Amino acid sequence: GDSVTQMEGPVTLSEEAFxxxxxxxxATGYPSLFWYVQYPGEGLQLLLKATKADDKGSNKGFxxxxxxxxxxxxxxxxxxxxxxxxxxxxALSDGGFKTIFGAGTRLFVKA
Amino acid sequence: GxxxxxxxxxxxxxxxxxxxxxxxxxxxxxxxxWYRQSLGQGPEFLIYxxxxxxxxxSGLPNDRFFAVRPEGSVSTLKIQRTERGDSAVYxxxxxxxxxxxxxxxxxxxxxxxxx
Numbered sequence: 001g002d003s004v005t006q007m008e009g010p011v012t013l014s015e016e017a018f019x020x021x022x023x024x025x026x027a028t029g030y031p032s033l034f035w036y037v038q039y040p041g042e043g044l045q046l047l048l049k050a051t052k053a054d055d056k057g058s059n060k061g062f063x064x065x066x067x068x069x070x071x072x073x074x075x076x077x078x079x080x081x082x083x084x085x086x087x088x089x090x091a092l093s094d095g096g097f098k099t100i101f102g103a104g105t106r107l108f109v110k111a
Numbered sequence: 112g113x114x115x116x117x118x119x120x121x122x123x124x125x126x127x128x129x130x131x132x133x134x135x136x137x138x139x140x141x142x143x144x145w146y147r148q149s150l151g152q153g154p155e156f157l158i159y160x161x162x163x164x165x166x167x168x169s170g171l172p173n174d175r176f177f178a179v180r181p182e183g184s185v186s187t188l189k190i191q192r193t194e195r196g197d198s199a200v201y202x203x204x205x206x207x208x209x210x211x212x213x214x215x216x217x218x219x220x221x222x223x224x225x226x
Contacts, residue, residue, distance in 0.1 A: 004153075032212050043115070044154065044202065044217040051212050089153050097142070097167050097209060101153030 002027045006090045006102035013080055014110050021075040021105045023064075023090035031092040033057075033066050033073040034099070038087045047075075047088070080109045113137065115218035117203050123224045124193055132188040132221045134203030140216075142209030143186050145178055146202040148220070154202055160186060161209050193225045 007022040025031065035047040035057070048057030053068035062077045073090060090102040116135045124130050136143050141162055146154035156170040160180045168178070175193075180186040190197055200222050204215040 043219045044204075046214050049212065049214075091153070093212070097144075097159040097161075098156045098170065099144075099154075099215070100156065103151065103153050 002031065002092060002094050002100050004090050004092055004100055004102035006088075006105050009087075009104070009106040010108055011105060012108045012110065015082055016079045017109075019075070019077040019080045019084075019107070021088055021090075021107070023073045023075065023102060025071050025073065025090075025092050027071075027092060027094055029094055030068075031094045033064070034091040034093070035062070035064055035073070035075050036089040036091060036101070038089070038104075040086065044089070080107070082109045082111050085109045115203055115205050115216050117201075117218040117221050119221060120219065121222045121224075123226065125226050126193060126195060128193050128225075130190050130193055130223065132190075132201050132223070134186045134188070134205075134218060136184065136186070136203070136205030137216055138184075140205035140207055141183065142206040142213065142215075143180060144204040144206075144215060145186070145188050146204065148200045148202055150199075157188070159209070166209075190223075193223075195225050198223055198225045 003026045032051045034049045037047045048059040050057040050066035056065045087104045093099045118133045143160040145157040148154045159167040162183045175191045177189045200220040202220045204217045206213040206215045
């Protein structure tokens with residue numbers, strides 16, 4: 001079945017460092033891909049999405065490119081802030097109504 | 112405007128008891144989803160409603176789990192004969208129309224603890 005694998009955390013960075021969180025997927029069709037974020041004490045929220053190969057999703061300085069050839073959707077940000085500390089989830093939807101999530105990666109950003 | 116709300120925020124029960132978890136979606140959203148999130152894991156799909164009907168309940172783990180949405184708005188997730196393994200955070204989400212790329216808005220979750 002479809003699945004999502006993302007790098008284990010926690011990831012600890014200093015402020016203004018470059019961030020990459022790796023995500024790869026397995027799917028039989030052509031899924032849509034998502035990154036969700038859960039800030040401390042808050043609910044899960046959509047960060048960005050891409051619906052077809054080579055699409056780049058971006059939001060709040062984060063971006064991710066849908067790479068069909070490597071089945072990847074890595075999350076990047078050029079300069080992280082303390083306020084980016086959160087848990088990040090990679091997810092896919094296979095064209096139906098079911099969204100499949102990765103296990104999450106916790107990010108700590110130190111001042 | 113108001114987001115997705117879930118009640119109670121916490122529920123502690125004993126093994127074998129029955130529990131109901133409530134979800135109030137964003138007004139006007141026709142699609143509603145339930146997920147279960149165990150500690151250290153991502154949300155796991157349980158069931159999807161389009162209006163009043165369950166369009167996909169393939170994620171419900173067994174027949175102890177049941178969900179309803181009788182008027183196409185509020186939904187209740189019902190768990191019979193609870194087991195310790197049911198302990199998790201139960202998340203509800205709603206979206207305007209449903210479908211793969213329709214943005215889902217999540218509630219804060221109900222933390223269920225089965226003793």
